[in-house]
Amino acid sequence: xxxxxxxxxxxxxxxxxxxxxxxxxxEFNKDRNDKLKTLIQFIGQLxxxxxxxxxxxxxxxxxxxxxLHDFDQIDEAxxxxxxxxxxxxxxxxxxxxKLEESRTGLxxxxxxxQRVNSAPDKVKKEVNYFKQELSKPFHTVxxxxxxxxxxxxxxEDILQLQFNNPDxxxxxxQHIQLxxxxxxxxxxxxxRKDQRDQVLVMKEVLLGxxxxxxxxxxxxxxxxxxxxxIAREKSASQDFLYALNDALTVVRDVVNNSHxxxxxxxxxxxxxxxxxxxxxxxxxxxITDIEDIADLKTQLTVQLSSLRDALSRKEALExxxxxxxxxxxxxxxxxLNSITQEANSFKEKxxxxxxxxxxxxxxxxxxxTALEDRMDQEYRxxxxxKTPLWIAVTDIxxxxxxxxNFGHSTGDKTLQVIxxxxxxxxxxxxxxxxxxxxxxxxxxxxxxEENISILLNRVREKIKNIxxxxxxxxxxxxxxxxxxxxxxxxxxxxxxERADAALYKAKNNGRDRVVIDI
Ligand SMILES: Nc1nc2c(ncn2[C@@H]2O[C@H](COP(=O)(O)OP(=O)(O)OP(=O)(O)O)[C@@H](O)[C@H]2O)c(=O)[nH]1
Numbered sequence: 001x002x003x004x005x006x007x008x009x010x011x012x013x014x015x016x017x018x019x020x021x022x023x024x025x026x027e028f029n030k031d032r033n034d035k036l037k038t039l040i041q042f043i044g045q046l047x048x049x050x051x052x053x054x055x056x057x058x059x060x061x062x063x064x065x066x067x068l069h070d071f072d073q074i075d076e077a078x079x080x081x082x083x084x085x086x087x088x089x090x091x092x093x094x095x096x097x098k099l100e101e102s103r104t105g106l107x108x109x110x111x112x113x114q115r116v117n118s119a120p121d122k123v124k125k126e127v128n129y130f131k132q133e134l135s136k137p138f139h140t141v142x143x144x145x146x147x148x149x150x151x152x153x154x155x156e157d158i159l160q161l162q163f164n165n166p167d168x169x170x171x172x173x174q175h176i177q178l179x180x181x182x183x184x185x186x187x188x189x190x191x192r193k194d195q196r197d198q199v200l201v202m203k204e205v206l207l208g209x210x211x212x213x214x215x216x217x218x219x220x221x222x223x224x225x226x227x228x229x230i231a232r233e234k235s236a237s238q239d240f241l242y243a244l245n246d247a248l249t250v251v252r253d254v255v256n257n258s259h260x261x262x263x264x265x266x267x268x269x270x271x272x273x274x275x276x277x278x279x280x281x282x283x284x285x286x287i288t289d290i291e292d293i294a295d296l297k298t299q300l301t302v303q304l305s306s307l308r309d310a311l312s313r314k315e316a317l318e319x320x321x322x323x324x325x326x327x328x329x330x331x332x333x334x335x336l337n338s339i340t341q342e343a344n345s346f347k348e349k350x351x352x353x354x355x356x357x358x359x360x361x362x363x364x365x366x367x368x369t370a371l372e373d374r375m376d377q378e379y380r381x382x383x384x385x386k387t388p389l390w391i392a393v394t395d396i397x398x399x400x401x402x403x404x405n406f407g408h409s410t411g412d413k414t415l416q417v418i419x420x421x422x423x424x425x426x427x428x429x430x431x432x433x434x435x436x437x438x439x440x441x442x443x444x445x446x447x448x449e450e451n452i453s454i455l456l457n458r459v460r461e462k463i464k465n466i467x468x469x470x471x472x473x474x475x476x477x478x479x480x481x482x483x484x485x486x487x488x489x490x491x492x493x494x495x496x497e498r499a500d501a502a503l504y505k506a507k508n509n510g511r512d513r514v515v516i517d518i
Pocket of ligand 1: 396401410412415511
């Protein structure tokens with residue numbers, strides 16, 4: 001074969017190879033584009049799945065989807081990818097941190113559920129198992145949601161049980177606090193004798209292990225007892241008013257009757273007086289007109305007899321009048337006596353109430369109302385006579401410990417002893433009141449600035465030296481005292497505030513001391 005023929009056949013072969021290579025390249029390009037399109041579609045779908053986690057990411061992905069949609073614009077999408085990659089990475093870290101946070105949150109909720117004593121045993125067991133499960137970290141949000149659902153299920157079970165047995169609703173610390181406060185309050189109220197046993201029992205219950213329903217019942221009972229007392233007082237005053245009204249009606253009738261009979265008597269008397277005058281006139285006329293003595297004697301005898309008759313009728317009338325008057329007076333006296341008795345017993349009751357309203361039933365010291373009255377009175381004297389006036393506020397130290405360690409009734413007795421000791425350590429002119437709880441207020445007129453500290457420290461020492469013995473244990477009870485003198489142009493309330501602030505200082509400086517605000 002000639003060289004030229006060889007060259008031609010080689011060229012033909014190369015052409016053929018080139019054609020095959022081009023066809024292969026076209027097929028490869030087509031295949032690559034198909035795969036790329038599939039990939040782009042997939043990215044589009046994936047980006048939709050990420051939607052809703054982060055707004056910036058959503059916007060970027062929307063833009064990416066738009067750019068990828070037109071195959072020719074694919075180059076424009078490339079720079080966006082860097083940003084999107086950064087956002088996706090951040091989003092991943094954030095999601096993981098949030099999931100960990102949520103896991104801790106759920107563990108807290110679990111601990112709360114475990115504290116619910118009334119939870120059924122089945123729930124308690126499941127909660128324990130669930131707690132172990134919860135110790136493993138979550139990897140996706142979808143692992144988290146069923147856990148939350150499970151927790152809600154536990155709550156549902158517990159609530160369901162409590163709705164079915166409302167008596168078992170858990171009593172919270174604030175309920176117990178309310179019960180204790182109610183116990184203190186009812187010991188400050190004076191109940192009737194026949195109510196006292198019931199109140200004592202209630203106080204014991206309130207200070208013991210109480211359920212919520214017992215607490216509510218106690219509130220209801222106390223309100224009923226108080227309403228009953230109010231109703232009784234109302235009916236006692238009503239009875240008194242009715243009795244007063246009846247007595248006044250009787251007195252009015254008596255007065256009316258005696259007035260009417262007086263009028264009738266006055267008319268009769270007038271008639272009799274006229275008759276007597278007429279007889280006297282007639283007798284006078286006879287003396288001047290008749291000259292014959294015998295005739296005169298006869299006529300005069302007739303006139304005198306008529307006169308005697310009229311006079312005796314007048315006397316009878318006057319006697320009847322006096323009898324009526326006496327009866328009226330007696331009837332009125334009787335009514336007045338009975339109404340005076342009623343009024344006295346009502347007054348006594350009022351006085352008792354008034355006294356009770358001013359006395360603290362536990363310690364028998366003056367109460368807050370009485371203190372306010374006395375503060376007014378002492379302040380007026382202080383202004384009028386320019387005498388010094390001190391006010392001291394005192395509070396027992398760590399009194400809660402006495403209650404907590406030895407019981408509330410020991411606490412009550414301690415208060416009584418301290419109240420008595422305070423009262424006994426003051427002069428007649430001085431005054432002490434229970435201000436509330438374990439706090440007392442002293443009003444001390446006529447004390448000089450040099451003496452106030454001596455006096456109050458003496459009171460403090462006196463209380464400190466009381467040999468209290470609880471459960472065979474010797475206990476020292478101390479007081480903190482704050483005092484202030486009423487200054488010129490100052491109200492007693494302002495001085496009280498200063499004394500209270502001084503008490504606060506005494507407490508803060510270590511208790512068992514007197515602080516005087518000068
Ligand atoms: N037994 C009894 N306790 C009372 C009465 N009134 C108040 N308390 C108790 O007095 C205590 C006062 O406690 P806190 O206010 O904490 O004061 P504290 O323990 O005295 O401590 P400090 O005042 O800070 O020294 C509480 O436990 C009250 O329940 C009462 O009439 N009887």
